Every structure is written in structure tokens, then in C-alpha cells.
Amino acid sequence: MSKPHSGLSSEATEKARLELNENPDTLHHDIQQVRDMIVTRPDIGFLRTDDDFILRFLRARKFNQSESFRLLSQYFLFRQQHLHIFHSFKVDDPGIKRALMDGFPGVLETPDQHGRKILLLFASNWDQNRHSFMDILRAILLSLEVLIENPELQVNGFVLIIDWSNFSFKQASKLTPNVLRLAIEGLQDSFPARFGGIHFVNQPWYIQAMYTIIKPFLKDKTRKRIYLHGNNLTSLQQLIGVECLPSEFGGSLPPYDVGLWARTLLGPDYSDESEYTLTYDALHVINRYGISPWSQSVVEPGTLKSADRETSTPLLALD
Structure with missing residues (x-):
């Protein structure tokens, strides 16, 4: 046993x-x-x-x-x-790979003072001509699957920081209720991770409006762990020590390297011009992050029943 x-x-x-x-x-x-x-x-x-x-x-x-x-x-x-999310659910899938290369998500090597792994999302990096919101969600879910193999992170959990600087109203208008509910369901209701905090930084008014709309879909425990800091980095630093944060958030660490986590998954020979067929159980991931190989939970196409997809209208409509 x-x-x-x-x-x-x-x-x-x-x-x-x-x-x-x-x-x-x-x-x-x-x-x-x-x-x-x-x-x-x-x-x-x-x-x-x-x-x-x-x-x-x-x-x-x-x-x-x-x-x-x-x-x-x-x-x-x-x-x-949601078979469409988990079809080709691996790091060399083109959509997932592009999202990872653009920092969706970023994963800091240094945990916070409570041992929680810090994930970063720089929202303005979302190039809607390069990758869809669904690709970003798939990359986040895959990254969490890799990280949750570490028993220490099962106990300590995660912190998510979303920087909304320069995230335009036009970009926000592409966030439909359907995809936001899907993300909430996938992360809040369907994944075995402990999220100690979800921090919004530099959020414009329309992101706060969007949060008000999706708030009813959040569990009370989740709502209590969402912090809207605006431009106040001091309040962020009070919850996550400056020694754990990159300089973008007033921390003492160097600026975040947006390709760090992608290179960790893709291998030491990663470059933006190269194509890869490696999967995320490569030995360099195990050695660097203390993660054991994992492949048993991947759902292969056709294994399960498919579900109909919904269409939806924008959460924030442009005139």
C-alpha cells in the first residue's frame, strides 16, 4: 500500500x-x-x-x-x-503553450511567508488575437495539476495575484458570464487546492463592476479571501511580505520573468521559436519544484461523455 x-x-x-x-x-x-x-x-x-x-x-x-x-x-x-477544456490537455498543446509563454499563469519560485505558492496573472498580456480566454483557463488548470502533486502545497495552498494594469475596457468586454462561471466552477468548485488569498491590484472601475456581477457565484469563503487593493500596494505587502514579491508589486525580488514557468514546464532548452513535444512530468520540473510525475488524471478524448456548449453575451457591453 x-x-x-x-x-x-x-x-x-x-x-x-x-x-x-x-x-x-x-x-x-x-x-x-x-x-x-x-x-x-x-x-x-x-x-x-x-x-x-x-x-x-x-x-x-x-x-x-x-x-x-x-x-x-x-x-x-x-x-x-467540459471535454473541450481537457482535450489535448498537455503543455505542448499550441493554445496552452502560447498562454504559458505569455505568463498565464506566472509562478514564483519563492513561496510566501506561509509556504503558499504565489501565482501571478498580468491581465493586460492577454492578446485576444494570440490566445483565447479558454486557452488561459486551460493553462492555469494544467499548472495547478502540476503544482498540486507536491504534498506541501496540498497543505500550504496557493495565493493568486491579478494585476489589472492597462487592461482595457475592450478586453474586459470579452469576458462573458459563461466563461467566468466556467472559471469559477473549475477553480472554486472542482479542484482540490487551498487558496489563501486572491488579490486584485490596479483594477479599473469596470473590473470592480464585473466583480460585483460575479460575486453571487462565489462561495462565502471565497468572497472573504478576495482583496481589492486598487493602487494600494502597501495593503498587498501587509498580507504578502515584500521579501516574497517581485519589484512590480513593491517587493524586494527582481522583476518577474514572464517566461519562467513556461521554461520550467517546457524544459531547459526552451526558446520562443522552438516547438516542443515534452509533457509536464519532465524531470526538470520534478527536481526544481519537488513535484512527482503525474499523468493518470489526464482525460483522453472520447473517454467521457461530451456536453453541449453554451453561447453567451458579453458581461460588459461596448456601445
């Missing part, structure tokens, strides 16, 4: 005990209790059910077994219902 608790430092082990109700003595029992619930959902194809995989859902829901199973079910149901 696998040892799902291996890989945690003593500090993370204690944090998991205090914050997540994780008990090493009952770990295998807790996992099996969730696994036993799978028979209650014959409509869902559970493509991965090993101990380590189920454990991340227990950690995401503080070892509430019924809530953990609900999240596990939603994870695979979301993939069943």
Missing part, C-alpha cells in the same frame, strides 16, 4: 494536523471511506482513485469525508461535462 503521508516536512505535518484535522493514525481509513463512496455515483468515471490522489481532496476539505467526496465527484464531473 502506498504511503500518502510521505513527503511532508515535520512543519507541514504539524500544520496539517492543526489546520486540516489530518491524523496519520487514521489516514488510510479516511482515504478508504472516501473511496467506498464511489459506488454511489455510477454516472461518473473516476479515472484515478489511488491513496495519494484521494488524499489531496481530503486535505482540501479538512478531512470532512462527505465534502471531500463531493469535491472528488465534481472534479471528474467537470471533466466529463
Whole structure:
């Protein structure tokens, strides 16, 4: 039998005990209790059910077994219902690759003071002629799949910073209710990650208006973790130490290299002109980020039932 608790430092082990109700003595029992619930959902194809995989859902829901199973079910149901997102779900897919190369997302090597991995999105880098919002969402989901393999991040979680500087009204008008609900469903309701904070920086009025519109779709816990800083970098720095932030946010780290995470996934020989066929379980990713190989959760085309796609109108309409 696998040892799902291996890989945690003593500090993370204690944090998991205090914050997540994780008990090493009952770990295998807790996992099996969730696994036993799978028979209650014959409509869902559970493509991965090993101990380590189920454990991340227990950690995401503080070892509430019924809530953990609900999240596990939603994870695979979301993939069943949105096959277009997970078709060719790998780093060398052209759309995902372009999004990664443009920094969607960025991932800092230095965690914050709580051990949480910091993800960055510079919204104005969205070139709608180069990649779609769906490609950006796919790149974010794939990046999280890579990162969540690290048991420490299952315990410590993530922080997301979105810089809206120079994000135009025209760009914002392309964010439809449909794609925003899809992103919320994929990240909030269907993925086993702990988000300690979602920080909006330099957001214009129309982004604040958009947030007001989507707020009803957010869980109360999510709403409490969204911070609208505007131009006040001091409030951001009070929540994330300056020693953990790049200079764009008034931090002591060098300016963020937008291609850093893409190069990490694509390999040491990455260049903008090259084409790659590597997948994200390459050894350089494992060595650099302490991540083990992962490929079992990828949904292959045709494995699950497809769902109809909706059309939608812009959230913010241009006159």
C-alpha cells in the first residue's frame, strides 16, 4: 500500500494536523471511506482513485469525508461535462503553450511567508488575437495539476495575484458570464487546492463592476479571501511580505520573468521559436519544484461523455 503521508516536512505535518484535522493514525481509513463512496455515483468515471490522489481532496476539505467526496465527484464531473477544456490537455498543446509563454499563469519560485505558492496573472498580456480566454483557463488548470502533486502545497495552498494594469475596457468586454462561471466552477468548485488569498491590484472601475456581477457565484469563503487593493500596494505587502514579491508589486525580488514557468514546464532548452513535444512530468520540473510525475488524471478524448456548449453575451457591453 502506498504511503500518502510521505513527503511532508515535520512543519507541514504539524500544520496539517492543526489546520486540516489530518491524523496519520487514521489516514488510510479516511482515504478508504472516501473511496467506498464511489459506488454511489455510477454516472461518473473516476479515472484515478489511488491513496495519494484521494488524499489531496481530503486535505482540501479538512478531512470532512462527505465534502471531500463531493469535491472528488465534481472534479471528474467537470471533466466529463467540459471535454473541450481537457482535450489535448498537455503543455505542448499550441493554445496552452502560447498562454504559458505569455505568463498565464506566472509562478514564483519563492513561496510566501506561509509556504503558499504565489501565482501571478498580468491581465493586460492577454492578446485576444494570440490566445483565447479558454486557452488561459486551460493553462492555469494544467499548472495547478502540476503544482498540486507536491504534498506541501496540498497543505500550504496557493495565493493568486491579478494585476489589472492597462487592461482595457475592450478586453474586459470579452469576458462573458459563461466563461467566468466556467472559471469559477473549475477553480472554486472542482479542484482540490487551498487558496489563501486572491488579490486584485490596479483594477479599473469596470473590473470592480464585473466583480460585483460575479460575486453571487462565489462561495462565502471565497468572497472573504478576495482583496481589492486598487493602487494600494502597501495593503498587498501587509498580507504578502515584500521579501516574497517581485519589484512590480513593491517587493524586494527582481522583476518577474514572464517566461519562467513556461521554461520550467517546457524544459531547459526552451526558446520562443522552438516547438516542443515534452509533457509536464519532465524531470526538470520534478527536481526544481519537488513535484512527482503525474499523468493518470489526464482525460483522453472520447473517454467521457461530451456536453453541449453554451453561447453567451458579453458581461460588459461596448456601445
